[in-house]
Amino acid sequence: xxxxxxxxxxxxxxxxxxxxxxxxxxxxxxxxxxxxxxxxxxxxxxxxxxxxxxxxxxxxxxxxxxxxxxxxxxxxxxxxxxxxxxxxxxxxxxxxxxxxxxxxxxxxxxxxxxxxxxxxxxxxxxxxxxxxxxxxxxxxxxxxxxxxxxxxxxxxxxxxxxxxxxxxxxxxxxxxxxxxxxxxxxxxxxxxxxxxxxxxxxxxxxxxxxxxxxxxxxxxxxxxxxxxxxxxxxxxxxxxxxxxxxxxxxxxxxxxxxxxx
Ligand SMILES: [Zn+2]
Numbered sequence: 001x002x003x004x005x006x007x008x009x010x011x012x013x014x015x016x017x018x019x020x021x022x023x024x025x026x027x028x029x030x031x032x033x034x035x036x037x038x039x040x041x042x043x044x045x046x047x048x049x050x051x052x053x054x055x056x057x058x059x060x061x062x063x064x065x066x067x068x069x070x071x072x073x074x075x076x077x078x079x080x081x082x083x084x085x086x087x088x089x090x091x092x093x094x095x096x097x098x099x100x101x102x103x104x105x106x107x108x109x110x111x112x113x114x115x116x117x118x119x120x121x122x123x124x125x126x127x128x129x130x131x132x133x134x135x136x137x138x139x140x141x142x143x144x145x146x147x148x149x150x151x152x153x154x155x156x157x158x159x160x161x162x163x164x165x166x167x168x169x170x171x172x173x174x175x176x177x178x179x180x181x182x183x184x185x186x187x188x189x190x191x192x193x194x195x196x197x198x199x200x201x202x203x204x205x206x207x208x209x210x211x212x213x214x215x216x217x218x219x220x221x222x223x224x225x226x227x228x229x230x231x232x233x234x235x236x237x238x239x240x241x242x243x244x245x246x247x248x249x250x251x252x253x254x255x256x257x258x259x260x261x
Contacts, residue, residue: 066258068203068235070167071175071184075111077126078174080104081133082157083141083150094146100154102141106133108172114160126160133158167235180206181258183235189214195230201237205258207249212239232256 084101095101114126121127133140135156143149163172164184175184185199194200195213203210216227230239236256244250251260 065260066181066206067168068181068183068237068253068256068258069169070235071164071173071178071182072167073185074163074165074172076163076172077109077111077114077160078163079106079109079114080159080161081106081137081140082159083144083154084157085144085148085150085154089154090148092144092146092148095144100144100146100148100150102144102150103159104139104141106139108163109160119160125162128160129158130156131158178204180204183237186211193226197233199234201230201234203237203243203253203258205243205245205249205251206260207245207247210243210245212237212253 080103082101082103084097085099087099089100091098092100111121111124111126115121115124119126119132120129135152140156141150161174161176163174164178165172166178166182173182175182178184182204184202186202187200189200189211193211193213193215200214201212203212212228212230214227215225216223228239228241228243230237230253232238232255237253238255239253242250242252242261249260251258253259
């Protein structure tokens with residue numbers, strides 16, 4: 001996954017907007033990226049994402065401590081099929097995105113199995129395409145939850161999302177589905193912002209993603225090129241200063257615990 005793809009998929013939020021974000025809608029990206037706990041589930045159900053309800057389901061309370069855990073890369077894939085139509089063809093009240101959008105999980109498979117089927121690959125990884133699954137395949141969603149029937153020229157996406165293995169439970173999850181406390185190496189960010197252990201550490205807070213090794217921002221402008229210092233080995237990391245995602249989250253990362261201020 002490259003940087004543009006990570007931004008498009010909402011994996012990069014307000015804590016780490018990079019240059020390309022300005023050319024797009026920061027608001028839209030933040031909305032997609034700042035929701036976190038079960039956004040993938042919400043997408044699948046085509047319901048507006050309710051962070052408070054999701055946090056309650058996860059047992060996360062305001063002011064609570066959240067234990068962090070490592071997400072290690074695997075060569076497993078969750079393949080899903082997405083149809084959507086940009087806001088130019090009317091607004092949508094039911095998808096949770098403001099525009100017509102449906103995502104359907106198709107299967108779990110692996111890099112190797114997709115490659116064997118002839119799926120396009122880049123650096124040994126399956127890429128996101130529009131037509132690797134024929135458009136006649138009945139597993140493609142045909143209509144939005146609001147009833148809008150997708151047209152042929154609406155967007156088609158075959159999304160092979162990498163699965164990560166939780167270091168604490170061994171469960172396989174996509175980045176979208178990983179709950180608050182997840183930590184991972186955003187290696188697609190390139191070498192510029194790697195930390196002392198040569199990873200680009202990202203943490204999912206209850207308010208969205210936080211690039212610990214990235215720049216910090218104030219009023220949309222870069223405040224410090226390297227916003228935080230960190231010590232400790234993942235997931236037992238301590239970072240300074242606090243993380244503040246305006247209107248969403250304010251907390252510490254101390255010894256591998258997210259502690260809300
Ligand atoms: Zn719709």
